[in-house]
Amino acid sequence: MKRLLALACVLLCTTASASELLTGVRSRLADPSILRGQFEQKKTVAGFKKPLLSRGEFLLSRGKGLLWDTRAPFASTLTLTRKSLSAEQKTGGAAYHLDASREPALAAMNEFLFALLSGDVGSLSTRFRIEGELVGADGWRLTLTPTDEGLARVFRGIRLEGDRFVRQVQLEETSGDSSLIQFTQLAQTPPPSATETERLGK
């Protein structure tokens, strides 16, 4: 019982300071309904000596989904919506598709990625212990440690950095693999094209 009380105290204390941090971050972030830009991903995978580099562009549409189109080293598209996840390689015919109505874990993953890329700290704080600091006049840096059992199976921790937008995401997986993703040329325009809208509607 004493230990429980102590634990409750610790939790309450961190919440107090954490909430200050979160308010700060939230006030610095823009809250765009769409966000597009370039990404560069550096992924370290067991069995590969050099990091795996990939580059491309993305479109995040709040409430709709994410388009993650890799341009190099090969062209492939990844479409993540509330209903499904599908991936396709332009050459070779490789493709796969997952349906969220059968696999709710996908819906959760979807929600999580939205929150991550748009810096939705309020939603992230329900599944992560958040620590961090405000940097300079408009920057911030956060370290996320999963409290949710499902996420803890996949991620050891996540680091986010940004200002008005999320500029960098570092994913540390429990397997030891890690990905560092940097975003550039972030913009809130132009609105999704007809093809993009169609892909997001899937």
Next chain:
Amino acid sequence: MGNRLAIVWALLVLAVGVHQVRFWRSARLETDILALLPEDEQAPEVGAATRKLADESGRQLVLLVGAPDWESAQRAAEAATEALSKAGAPLEPARVDATALDAAVEFYRPYRDRLLTPAQRAWLARATSEELGGTALMKLYQPAGPRLTDWSDDPLGLWPDWWAARAAENEARPRDGRLWLSGEGREWVLLTWQSQVSAFALGDDAKVTAAVERARAAVAAIPGGRLVAAGVPLYAEAAASQASREISTIGLGSLVAVLLLVWLTFRSLRPIVLVGVSLMIGCAVALSVTALLFDRVHLLTLVFGASLVGVAEDYGFHYFAARQGKPAAERGRVMRFLLPGMLLALLTSVVAYLALGLAPFPGLRQMAVFAAAGLVGAFLTVLCWFPTFDLGDLPVTAFAERVSASLLRWPRITSEKRWWPAMAGLLVVIAGGLWRLETRDDIRQLQGAPANLLEDQRELGRLLGLPSPAQLFLVEGGDEEQVLQREVPLKQRLDALVADGVLTGYRAVSDWLPPASQQRADAELSARAEQQAVAAVAAATGEEPSRARFANDVLTPARFLSSPAAPAIRQQWLGPLGSKQYSVLMLRGLEGPAVLARLAEAAHGLEGVRWVDKTEEISRLMGRYRRLMGGLIVAGYLAVLVMLLARFKREAWRAWVPSALGTLLTLAFFGWVGEPLQLFTVLGLLLLLGMGVDYGIFLLEHPGDGSAWVAVALAGVSTLLSFGLLGLSATPALRTFGLAMLLGEVAIWILTPCFRMPPGKDIT
């Protein structure tokens, strides 16, 4: 001589008493309705399968807590959990343990390459090396995703799919650390709890039910909140409280009625005490003998046994009726005078009761033994103790005299012409009723469970997509490998039915433990495909990744069954029964009986695969035994006639015809009111044969003897009361049984004196 008998019997009663004390301390009472179900002697492995499936869930309590949105569903789940864990409830949460899943994943890891879904198998066989390479690259470059292994252990990302297919055997999914599902307009949290006490222990005062009701109330406080609960403990408690209610109404009701009748007739304390003692000893002997012969005594046996009071008092009645108005010194002679008739009556009753036990229903066998032992116990008490303890005088009361005199005014059927129309009318009524009589052999007669429990069970099954315990495929093989192999073609046929929407899915052991031949083929297939994929990735990245190595041997049943992965499916692996091995393939999402024929067809032509429809099978069995027991009644009437002829010669028909007529009239009544004939009605009629003839025997043994009529009248009224009360039982089987007994008894009781001997005639 009399005293020595009394002492011997006293010693036996003492032994029974000691046994009773021990019995009630250990409380080996059974409430499980399944224990009443028949053993199918033609297919013992089917019985073994059903029992095993039932045993696994004996203590489990499954609850779904729902609310219109996920937030309030979680709050409702918390409220329910708090209510359930309150002190006093013998419950503990059965954790859905994440470490158990981890352990299962670790166990399978070395065999990952040979665990493929049918879709993966088809894809790997036809995919080009470009496609394989491309897929591997995509999975490698994908930012992050649900993965269970390093990339090199599963370059095509096959394993999560295999696990997803296993998870699809169940509707609930992990979400925010809970098990979640969505359906019927609500978000639900799945909770599983376990009763800490055996479902069959007596005297826990429906504590589990009370805890569930507390949780239900707590959930109802949340807007739109709803709790659905099911589990054997709830059924057991409902059955126990219903049974104890019925034991007290039926048992106490008839006991009070009998003692009241004794008081009315004899106006003396001695007969009341002695008849009461004979009944108590009868019941105690019945319980002890049943407990010694069977491992557990079923509660319904006690409910049925409670009606025994109405039959076992007959011997006491006869003794006191004959003894009334005679000097105390003559009581030994009275007993000897009564003995032949009483023995014959006891014999016919015991034979009739034991005939009940011919049906392969464990519950019925118990009831038969219980009743026969109880009658013998009561009879021996009357025989051994009554002459010893019944010392005083017993004057004839006015009431007894009036009853006794009424026999003279009772109509007596003769061959005179004025009786012919009455007889013809009776025959028309009987023939018409029999013509209209319908039969029904429905398993639902066995279910006395409260409607709300059944409704919850159905809703839970619908929401969770639980496999049906009543319809399944039984797969048989000479060895384990053959069993697993024989599941494969069956699953292919079922896949087609799933695609047609006949059912939503199935659970098969071979999905968790593929046959060795398939494991080898799949390992080869995935090795070839993954090597191509790894080579393509190596070419694209300029690195030299290598595919991981896997176990050299196949996953064997022995290793699987002792692993942490086995609990998910173990109940469906029956293992060896006799010289064969068996597994059960269970079906999910069966909608209505219309699809059963198509499922039965799926087993056609598959060696070692048998379609089992337990509902249908039991109904068929009940039908078979209804006909068999019906034949037995006819044979029984003939046997009794022979017994009566041996004793009463040409007058035997006088004792026999009333019972036969009573039985026919009961059947006719069922026909006229549209009540179908069932196995339990037939069993009631069988018993009627044993007891109805008693009245005729007594009236023939002591013709013109008013005291015999007093005894018969008393016996009739008390039997009528006890079976009338059985007709109030909430268990449909007992109710129809009681109704048949009630009608038959009344008819026989009215008819018997009509066939008495003309005055002045004597059988000797």
